[in-house]
Amino acid sequence: MTSNTQSIGIVGAGIMGRLLALELKWQGHTVTLFDRNDRDGRGSCSWTGAGMIAPYCELEAAERMITELGVYSAQRWPKLIKKFAEPVFYHSRGSLVVAHPNDRNELERLRRRVIDNAPRPDIMEEVDGARLGELEPELAGRFPQGLFFPFEQHMANRDLLRAMGKTLETEGVKFVTGFTTQTISSGEISDGHSTHTFDRVIDCRGMGAKSDLPELRGVRGELFYLHAPEVNLSRPVRLMHPRYSIYIVPRPNNEYVVGATAIESDDDRNVTVRSSLELLSAAYTVHTGFAEARVKEASVACRPAFPDNHPRIHTADGLIRVNGLYRHGFLIAPALSEFIASYIQTGAIPEKGKTLFREA
Template sequence: MTRAQVLGAGVAGLCVATELVARGCEVTVHDPAPRPGPHGCSWWAGGMLAPLCEGETAEEPVVRLGREAADWWERQGVRVDRRGTLVVALGRDRSELDRFARRVPEHERLDPGGLATLEPDLAGRFDRALHVPGEAHLDPRAALICLRDRLDRSGVTFATEPGGSADFTFDCRGLSARDVLTNLRGVKGEMAVLRSTDIHLSRPVRLLHPRVPLYVVPRPDGLFMLGATQIESDDRRRSVRSVLELLSAAYALHPVFGEAELVEIGVDARPAFPDNLPRILRRGHTIHVNGLFRHGFLLAPALARMAAEAALEDTQPELMHEDHG
């Protein structure tokens, strides 16, 4: 039996471990923390499985590989809500909606009546909108815990200290891997969680803005995740300006958010390579899976599949780089 060790238990590491177990490997996962939690970048994700919307700014592989995500997460027993994405803009930013529509062709245009049918609580707020039906979302924290528990039941060993030998090592440590991946950089993202029983949304809503775009993702128990800023920095301090901008944008989406409970404010730095595309980098029997940028839950399933195939089937998958240095 092939023995594999996975370094890092964020979304990338847990997805890689899942793919290795499915191929019959004996797997050990090494991470300083025993369980998923706020110490990890993945904990602060939005959980949008929105490859089409990401195609507004992302490269083609993000769109194509991201289409695998929703089915993959469902196969792991994670709840995935497939209600699409709603895209709106304030009156002064209507040109942003037109620009978005040109870059994301798989959408439906909604008039006020169509918007009211889709999201009744936004009725009368916008005179037009876009609906991207082929998208989904999940609760990232529930997804991480689900994968962790599933791997536990599959006999995977979890260790807080590295050690032991393996046929292959999969390095999925995110920014911590800068000790060997010197071209990784941090991209700071901030988010807020609100609670309100006065508004109901069935799907993620993107509010377009030329400077401060916002997405609102509904979660169970009246929670809404607001996110997220994108700042070229690995500074993990929470800034007043960014939080104010998030909350102001949410208020612009619907004033009821002004009365919502502020439950949580979070920040972390996402790992990215210079081109913002993830990479699978092979150095002998060590395979690095990194640089998922803002697409962790969207791209980790495809990257994990390709990394496992590279090790066990000796393939040369897309986004893979050989390094003999």
């Protein structure tokens, strides 16, 4: 199974499936991508995700391994985006983390986590109120201190999915939408009516793979799209709080994504009143201009996670399953897709990704 050109079928066109399809196509394989939803990725977890590439801020809840995968991916994103057929709203302006004075222990906890796990001194700047006001003038005087992570990035996830959809087309990947896969096995994908055969099949269905990956669980995430003409922030701002930590991520034209809850649940029904109160009240404490913002959308998805919240790449002859991207799909997909493409090309598990692979 290590010949240079293979026919490869991928199920699931979230961030993982799309990036892998492109990566494999660029290697010269013949690739078909299947999804039950539309070309833009509506209905996927990736459609809801906030699009932050924040390897250091994520140390708030994640382990060093995620930071390492994220730093590796963050180096790849700018080059990947240049190869896409349409522009993507993408910025590398860093992230700012703040806390209200009563919650400064939360800021200190993150500061320590970063020092212990990412020992490069230039990746975090401890900022006082004046410097914070320089970085984000509309937050001047609101917070006495904060942490600035200059190398972090953010992008509009829906732009990205759309641009990747277009790129799949221009690169010659066959993209089959409206196809609900019933069975996936070594070399075969079926929706119960038609069966497609390939040299290799890759399962990127996220929560849709739960019946084949019993350990997979959902972690419900809710967020808001707001139009806030009175708010001008240029980079993601995170508010640390013992119970209601939030992030505010800028999009073009004074739109902001405010999120996100993390609730142990597979329930992807509408956003609750409680979550709305918590997220929007917290956003208002960061910037009072959110009072007059318009709610454009409330979005929900369940993040696919394994018990340790680490991604896994299961390999068996002719079948690969990649899943458990949890709250880090955009952050780590470029690393994972490169490791899987290298494995397919060479038959060897790449050293950098060896802890992620599980061979049957």
